Amino acid sequence: MSSARKVVVIGTGYVGLVSGVCFSDMGHQVTCIDTNQEKIDGLKEGKMPIFERGLEDLVSKSVNVGRLEFDIDMRDHINKADAVVIAVGTPIKEDGSANLDFVYRVVDEIIQNLSKDITIIIKSTIPPGTCDFIQKKFDESISQYKSSVVSNPEFLREGEAIEDFMNPDRVVIGCDSDKKEEMKNFYQDHISRNISVIFTNRITAELIKYSSNSFLAMKIAFINEIASISEKIGADMDGVRLGIGSDSRIGKKFLNPGPGFGGSCFPKDIEALVELSDKINADSKVIRSVNNSNKDRIQEIANNILAMTEPKDNICFLGMTYKANTDDVRTSPSIDIIRILLVNNRTNIKCYDPMGIESARKILSDKVTYHNNIYDAAEDASLVVIATEWDEFKDIQPEKLSNLMKSKSIYDLRRIVNMKQFIEADFKTKVIGLQDA
Numbered sequence: 001m002s003s004a005r006k007v008v009v010i011g012t013g014y015v016g017l018v019s020g021v022c023f024s025d026m027g028h029q030v031t032c033i034d035t036n037q038e039k040i041d042g043l044k045e046g047k048m049p050i051f052e053r054g055l056e057d058l059v060s061k062s063v064n065v066g067r068l069e070f071d072i073d074m075r076d077h078i079n080k081a082d083a084v085v086i087a088v089g090t091p092i093k094e095d096g097s098a099n100l101d102f103v104y105r106v107v108d109e110i111i112q113n114l115s116k117d118i119t120i121i122i123k124s125t126i127p128p129g130t131c132d133f134i135q136k137k138f139d140e141s142i143s144q145y146k147s148s149v150v151s152n153p154e155f156l157r158e159g160e161a162i163e164d165f166m167n168p169d170r171v172v173i174g175c176d177s178d179k180k181e182e183m184k185n186f187y188q189d190h191i192s193r194n195i196s197v198i199f200t201n202r203i204t205a206e207l208i209k210y211s212s213n214s215f216l217a218m219k220i221a222f223i224n225e226i227a228s229i230s231e232k233i234g235a236d237m238d239g240v241r242l243g244i245g246s247d248s249r250i251g252k253k254f255l256n257p258g259p260g261f262g263g264s265c266f267p268k269d270i271e272a273l274v275e276l277s278d279k280i281n282a283d284s285k286v287i288r289s290v291n292n293s294n295k296d297r298i299q300e301i302a303n304n305i306l307a308m309t310e311p312k313d314n315i316c317f318l319g320m321t322y323k324a325n326t327d328d329v330r331t332s333p334s335i336d337i338i339r340i341l342l343v344n345n346r347t348n349i350k351c352y353d354p355m356g357i358e359s360a361r362k363i364l365s366d367k368v369t370y371h372n373n374i375y376d377a378a379e380d381a382s383l384v385v386i387a388t389e390w391d392e393f394k395d396i397q398p399e400k401l402s403n404l405m406k407s408k409s410i411y412d413l414r415r416i417v418n419m420k421q422f423i424e425a426d427f428k429t430k431v432i433g434l435q436d437a
């Protein structure tokens with residue numbers, strides 16, 4: 001029997017939609033479900049609800065070969081499926097724990113409408129122990145059918161999600177041992193390419209996800225603290241990164257200092273892991289310190305900007321998204337830094353971002369001004385801040401800025417600009433990790 005399976009994916013965010021289209025590209029028959037009618041209508045017309053490199057082409061390819069469809073109601077599809085993938089959001093709650101309402105709502109709807117054996121694959125990021133709880137819920141609710149709950153966490157970076165799905169360092173599957181052979185069918189393409197598929201139990205797979213994100217965030221918070229030290233003692237930050245990253249136990253990736261980590265995952269997953277450790281009375285001092293260090297970083301950068309400017313100055317802020325190649329501003333350090341500036345009497349902030357302007361406007365509304373390009377935002381500015389590593393910021397021309405700015409200062413929070421040119425153009429320069437001239 002071919003390894004092709006019928007899969008229903010619930011949730012068409014960057015995890016659900018990317019997982020669905022990649023499963024269909026690997027040969028499975030996929031139906032993506034979302035209760036948001038506008039999103040589904042758009043997808044049926046080929047309009048993507050999110051920006052992901054390569055997504056539009058892959059969706060149209062899979063739709064054209066008849067292996068991908070979209071609907072708003074799971075009820076017509078789950079009883080024809082081999083598996084249902086749950087990929088709905090688990091936003092953070094006030095107390096730092098993960099809000100599982102959307103996950104449980106989907107679980108209840110499956111239970112109410114199921115009339116066959118099925119595999120429930122959970123990609124949503126949920127606290128360790130939740131999959132076992134959901135397995136118990138299925139066992140107690142529908143004893144006449146066999147429902148197998150599987151934890152299959154995603155490790156997708158926004159903007160690179162298709163690449164990360166199709167060419168991961170590893171696939172993690174937490175399931176009962178009698179489901180292992182069946183689960184190999186969903187990842188036959190990866191197995192055929194010798195990509196590691198790690199089988200374990202559900203709670204371990206859930207903990208792998210939280211541990212992975214918390215470790216990566218800790219690594220970023222760590223290199224940001226080292227950048228702060230480097231600035232003060234005049235060390236060479238690139239030398240430090242090469243010197244430690246060359247140790248295979250540390251590795252070269254995620255050692256780029258910046259304004260702090262943001263996004264919809266790192267901050268929330270760390271909070272959830274801390275909340276869990278408090279609940280089970282486990283020690284989590286290191287994990288707890290990561291978000292605190294990140295907040296200190298954002299405050300330190302805002303303080304530097306305050307020291308470089310006067311209340312009357314225009315500040316040009318380049319980059320509103322939490323990283324390049326996305327339109328996402330969730331927990332973006334840029335937004336947090338601007339908020340601190342605004343309450344400290346820096347109210348003339350001119351913003352530009354290649355993709356994140358509309359998302360930023362929803363949060364900052366008319367507290368700042370928005371511009372269509374670098375140079376409009378830089379006009380009459382006393383300081384240019386480079387907050388996100390968009391390619392177009394790497395080639396900023398000092399001469400063009402010189403003619404536009406009221407006074408010539410630049411603060412590079414991502415170490416992406418050729419500062420030598422700016423120094424030669426008589427700019428006052430500040431770079432993360434580099435001692436002030």
Ligand code: UDX
Nearest residue numbers: 154155156157158254255256258261262263265322323
């Ligand atoms: C992250 C994880 O990488 C991914 O595996 C998980 O599934 C979801 O969360 P994402 O949030 O999309 O992905 O972005 P990522 O590229 O990891 O960057 C996260 C934050 O760290 C961004 O704010 C980014 O600017 C920052 N970062 C990343 C650094 O400051 N320095 C680095 O070297 C890398």
